[in-house]
Amino acid sequence: MLTNKHFLAAMIITPILAILAYFAVDFWVTEPALPPVKGETYPLVSGSKCRYESGKCILTNGNFKIVLHADRPSEGVLSLRMVSDFPLQDAKISLADENDVDALPSDMMATAGDGKEWLVLLDDQNKTEIRVVVAAGDNYYYGSSGLIFTHYETGYGQDFRHTVNN
Numbered sequence: 354m355l356t357n358k359h360f361l362a363a364m365i366i367t368p369i370l371a372i373l374a375y376f377a378v379d380f381w382v383t384e385p386a387l388p389p390v391k392g393e394t395y396p397l398v399s400g401s402k403c404r405y406e407s408g409k410c411i412l413t414n415g416n417f418k419i420v421l422h423a424d425r426p427s428e429g430v431l432s433l434r435m436v437s438d439f440p441l442q443d444a445k446i447s448l449a450d451e452n453d454v455d456a457l458p459s460d461m462m463a464t465a466g467d468g469k470e471w472l473v474l475l476d477d478q479n480k481t482e483i484r485v486v487v488a489a490g491d492n493y494y495y496g497s498s499g500l501i502f503t504h505y506e507t508g509y510g511q512d513f514r515h516t517v518n519n
Contacts, residue, residue: 386416389490389492390492391490391491391492394492394493394494394495395414395493395494396414396494397414397417397419397485397495398413398414398496399412399496399498400412403498403499403502404501404502405501405502406502408422408424408502409421409423410483412496412498414494417438417489419435419436419485420437421434421435421483421485421498425477430474430475430476431475431476431503432473432474433446433461433503434464434470435471435472435473436470437468437469437471437489438469439469439490440467440468441463441487441488441489442468442488442489442491443460443487443488444460444461444486444487444488445460445487446458446459446475446485446486447459448477448478448480448482449481449483450482453482456484458486459475481499481500482497482498482499483498485497
């Protein structure tokens with residue numbers, strides 16, 4: 354069977370054609386991303402790092418991304434640093450329970466002159482959810498995530514956040 358040159362050619366060509374077909378279908382079927390419309394609001398989707406004790410939560414919508422870095426400088430205090438790829442005009446954040454509609458947002462303070470880095474210190478009130486609203490380019494982006502990411506833990510007993518490039 355391996356002496357048949359047609360069989361050998363088919364064994365080599367078939368995987369190549371399958372890979373090319375995969376990318377060709379993706380190219381033809383995928384809709385192009387539309388730029389944001391001025392004055393509209395857009396939801397942010399929480400990434401996988403938000404679901405475990407990573408110390409970091411990534412919220413995205415297309416190529417718009419904000420990263421929340423959590424730290425607990427003292428008992429009962431939660432420090433959140435937000436880094437954005439785009440300059441932000443304003444940022445608000447609140448801690449709430451799942452069905453809490455009356456959670457008041459706290460203003461974040463810009464720590465960099467370009468509006469890409471923000472900071473807030475919050476009272477850790479045993480809440481279960483974090484809610485974020487940011488304004489960028491006359492658009493509003495909002496999202497929420499669980500607070501499990503604010504508890505940074507590793508199996509090695511060492512804090513790797515300050516040694517690894519975030």
